[in-house]
Amino acid sequence: MNPLDRYESLVDDVDAFRAACDRPLPSVVRTNRIAATPARVREAFDEAGVAYEPVDWHDGLFRLPDGNPGGNWPYVHGWTHGQEEVSVLPALALDPQPGERVWDACAAPGSKTTQIADAMDDEGTVVANDNNLGRLSALRHNAERLGITNSIVTNQDARNFSTKPLAFDEFDRALVDAPCSCEGTCRKNPDVLDQWTLDHVHAVAGIQKGVLARAVQATRPGGVVVYSTCTFAPEENEAVLDHVLASEDCELVEFDLPLETDPGVTEWDGETYDESVTRTKRVYPHRNDTGGFFCAKLRVGGESDESGDAVDREVAA
Numbered sequence: 001m002n003p004l005d006r007y008e009s010l011v012d013d014v015d016a017f018r019a020a021c022d023r024p025l026p027s028v029v030r031t032n033r034i035a036a037t038p039a040r041v042r043e044a045f046d047e048a049g050v051a052y053e054p055v056d057w058h059d060g061l062f063r064l065p066d067g068n069p070g071g072n073w074p075y076v077h078g079w080t081h082g083q084e085e086v087s088v089l090p091a092l093a094l095d096p097q098p099g100e101r102v103w104d105a106c107a108a109p110g111s112k113t114t115q116i117a118d119a120m121d122d123e124g125t126v127v128a129n130d131n132n133l134g135r136l137s138a139l140r141h142n143a144e145r146l147g148i149t150n151s152i153v154t155n156q157d158a159r160n161f162s163t164k165p166l167a168f169d170e171f172d173r174a175l176v177d178a179p180c181s182c183e184g185t186c187r188k189n190p191d192v193l194d195q196w197t198l199d200h201v202h203a204v205a206g207i208q209k210g211v212l213a214r215a216v217q218a219t220r221p222g223g224v225v226v227y228s229t230c231t232f233a234p235e236e237n238e239a240v241l242d243h244v245l246a247s248e249d250c251e252l253v254e255f256d257l258p259l260e261t262d263p264g265v266t267e268w269d270g271e272t273y274d275e276s277v278t279r280t281k282r283v284y285p286h287r288n289d290t291g292g293f294f295c296a297k298l299r300v301g302g303e304s305d306e307s308g309d310a311v312d313r314e315v316a317a
């Protein structure tokens with residue numbers, strides 16, 4: 001069975017959805033503004049004879065029609081990082097500010113960690129955590145190449161994350177870019193559809209619930225948690241949020257993304273979810289010619305003693 005068959009009742013135009021999922025995905029790079037401007041990257045691509053096309057919704061992204069995002073000197077100098085268009089969305093929703101404390105719970109190989117550090121002007125603290133040591137070494141390599149200095153790396157199971165190694169015990173913001181069944185990456189890696197099983201969807205949903213709950217607990221009252229996956233499966237998206245809304249002190253908030261999205265679904269396979277999951281965003285490949293994605297933004301409850309404005313703190317870790 002092709003798992004994409006499951007989503008035909010969710011999309012408006014099944015033929016366009018299936019055709020988009022069958023098309024290869026263009027390579028995209030993000031400008032690392034710590035090291036260069038988009039104008040300087042364009043100049044460098046021109047000088048090096050690298051073909052590129054602008055991405056209309058983000059001035060720092062470029063599509064590379066010939067592929068190979070790592071095969072040119074602007075990449076080697078840390079001016080660019082290969083990152084799919086939809087992969088840029090969670091950090092935009094998180095909106096981290098210079099000086100803040102941010103936890104990237106499932107961070108490797110660091111596309112979003114490095115984008116978060118960039119958005120913070122490399123000021124404050126990003127704690128980049130992953131339970132996979134091999135993937136963390138790729139993250140460290142990327143952070144070094146991009147010249148990032150405000151990030152530290154931890155190797156823990158995010159479900160039981162301990163802040164003991166840190167000099168603080170709560171974060172202003174947290175990102176859970178969760179391990180998932182990766183259906184939305186089928187344009188890049190069609191094998192995900194052959195390897196798909198419902199058992200894996202249910203198993204990974206358990207991990208997702210545990211990590212998201214810990215992220216809410218580790219974030220200060222009034223702070224922000226963003227949850228994202230690259231899958232269409234409601235079991236891994238809306239159902240995870242429904243679970244955490246019931247068990248933790250948090251709420252889903254409205255937010256904007258610069259791409260065309262569909263709202264989260266409130267019913268799936270005989271289950272119904274909290275109405276507020278309609279505030280989450282589904283990105284289907286045929287809408288913007290991208291990969292598939294899911295993104296949600298939560299506000300943590302409880303008494304907040306901070307305005308939510310950018311804070312000026314010493315890096316403490």
Ligand SMILES: C[S@@+](CC[C@H](N)C(=O)[O-])C[C@H]1O[C@@H](n2cnc3c(N)ncnc32)[C@H](O)[C@@H]1O
Nearest residue numbers: 106107108109110111112131132157158177179
């Ligand atoms: C979607 S990938 C993260 C991609 C990354 N955010 C980026 O932008 O480059 C999910 C990551 O979760 C990690 N992971 C899986 N289970 C975990 C757990 N229990 N605790 C922490 N990390 C976990 C995987 O090793 C994997 O690197």
